[in-house]
Amino acid sequence: MAEQALIALESVGLRYGALEALRAVNLSIVPGECVAFVGANGSGKSTLLRVLHGLLAPSAGVRRQREALDGRPLRFAMLFQRPFLFRLSVQANVRLGLWLGGVRGEEAKVRSAQALQRVGLAAEAARPARALSGGQQQRLALARAWALQPDVLLLDEPTASLDPSAKREVENLLAEFAMQGMTLLMASHNLGQVKRLAQRVVYLEHGRVLADVPAAQFFEGVALPPEAKLFLKGELPW
Numbered sequence: 001m002a003e004q005a006l007i008a009l010e011s012v013g014l015r016y017g018a019l020e021a022l023r024a025v026n027l028s029i030v031p032g033e034c035v036a037f038v039g040a041n042g043s044g045k046s047t048l049l050r051v052l053h054g055l056l057a058p059s060a061g062v063r064r065q066r067e068a069l070d071g072r073p074l075r076f077a078m079l080f081q082r083p084f085l086f087r088l089s090v091q092a093n094v095r096l097g098l099w100l101g102g103v104r105g106e107e108a109k110v111r112s113a114q115a116l117q118r119v120g121l122a123a124e125a126a127r128p129a130r131a132l133s134g135g136q137q138q139r140l141a142l143a144r145a146w147a148l149q150p151d152v153l154l155l156d157e158p159t160a161s162l163d164p165s166a167k168r169e170v171e172n173l174l175a176e177f178a179m180q181g182m183t184l185l186m187a188s189h190n191l192g193q194v195k196r197l198a199q200r201v202v203y204l205e206h207g208r209v210l211a212d213v214p215a216a217q218f219f220e221g222v223a224l225p226p227e228a229k230l231f232l233k234g235e236l237p238w
């Protein structure tokens with residue numbers, strides 16, 4: 001494992017029964033980077049995020065994870081296309097997230113207020129979470145994740161079901177989190193978004209990593225395997 005890597009996968013494979021969803025994946029995640037995982041439906045992006053998170057154990061190969069700089073275990077948070085929210089108030093959703101993460105009492109109160117402020121939902125704190133718009137719900141999910149101050153935030157199509165202005169709001173928040181030094185790992189079909197946020201692009205096909213390059217190089221199509229070039233062509237214009 002490279003000295004500075006937070007998470008490293010070495011020859012990782014993952015099977016769902018007979019289906020090989022990931023094959024011989026080698027990947028090293030450096031602190032503070034924003035990595036986008038792209039590829040066709042079923043190429044393995046969500047599976048790879050789950051393996052990076054540690055939610056799914058590899059069927060082959062090894063996953064390693066470093067400790068945070070202060071010696072505690074790394075903290076992970078994950079966001080999905082459709083936020084998973086409890087039938088509670090906006091504020092209670094964040095508080096519950098903190099409670100589950102071991103943060104209690106006054107600190108939970110302060111952090112939850114800060115998180116809602118951060119995503120522009122302070123005025124909605126007492127409303128039922130399910131009464132929010134789709135964009136607001138995703139911002140609430142982001143607030144809940146941010147309140148836990150994760151080292152690594154994993155995002156599975158975080159804006160796929162949002163309208164353009166809500167997409168932009170979520171993207172702006174993600175850009176701010178990245179500026180703070182949070183490591184962002186994101187599966188996205190939105191190449192415009194990938195271009196705006198990611199420094200590095202990992203292209204997957206049938207569970208294999210066919211390209212792992214700086215974002216600029218990916219979008220220029222420089223030194224990419226033909227499959228990745230075709231994908232890029234097929235997805236344009238975004």
Ligand SMILES: Nc1ncnc2c1ncn2[C@@H]1O[C@H](COP(=O)(O)OP(=O)(O)OP(=O)(O)O)[C@@H](O)[C@H]1O
Pocket residue numbers: 016019021039040041042043044045046047048187
């Ligand atoms: N729980 C599961 N059980 C069985 N097969 C699964 C399971 N989850 C995913 N798969 C299969 O594994 C492969 C990879 O799926 P995965 O969801 O990781 O791809 P993806 O790139 O995220 O796709 P999408 O862009 O559609 O979200 C697909 O063939 C999928 O059908």
